[in-house]
């Protein structure tokens with residue numbers, strides 16, 4: 007085992023790259039591009055685009071170093087049978103999950119808007135997890151995939167910081183994974199939620215995990 011030290015708060019964290027996975031959360035057109043679900047909820051989607059370049063740099067480094075890279079997509083079956091009404095009922099009725107949007111039915115698997123943005127498109131062989139919830143572990147194969155590769159540490163990137171990234175980090179923390187969140191590789195429609203979400207992760211001695219940034223992760227990966 008060859009470990010490398012990643013600069014982070016509340017303290018540096020040693021990782022074994024062979025047992026570390028990058029988890030890229032929901033970098034989907036529906037969240038990042040105009041006309042998608044994020045915008046229908048009343049959000050300024052341009053705020054999320056700041057995370058794309060740092061995510062791309064981190065992805066490229068992770069691929070070069072042979073880290074496991076996993077992508078997630080939030081979305082539902084076409085008949086909405088896996089979508090709780092409590093979730094579907096958010097937003098204006100004409101713009102809800104399953105409603106027709108400019109990029110196909112909103113957050114429906116197989117529709118254009120559900121797909122991952124071209125800049126961060128999964129490479130051949132990288133697992134893609136289709137998740138019905140906010141957390142990447144809920145009702146998915148993610149834990150099994152990580153266990154089969156003896157993954158101990160997750161570098162969690164994506165959108166949005168306080169919703170799907172946070173929920174996934176909390177789920178991972180309860181399952182025994184060490185989570186590192188590079189601050190510039192995630193983003194929120196609400197800058198203050200991004201800030202406070204990251205502070206929540208690293209507070210109390212790192213109650214949910216570690217907060218770093220792409221420069222420090224890239225330096226550690228080499």
Ligand code: TIU
Nearest residue numbers: 032080165166169170171
């Ligand atoms: N992926 C994710 O964060 N789903 C959301 O619905 N996020 C919002 O911030 N709305």
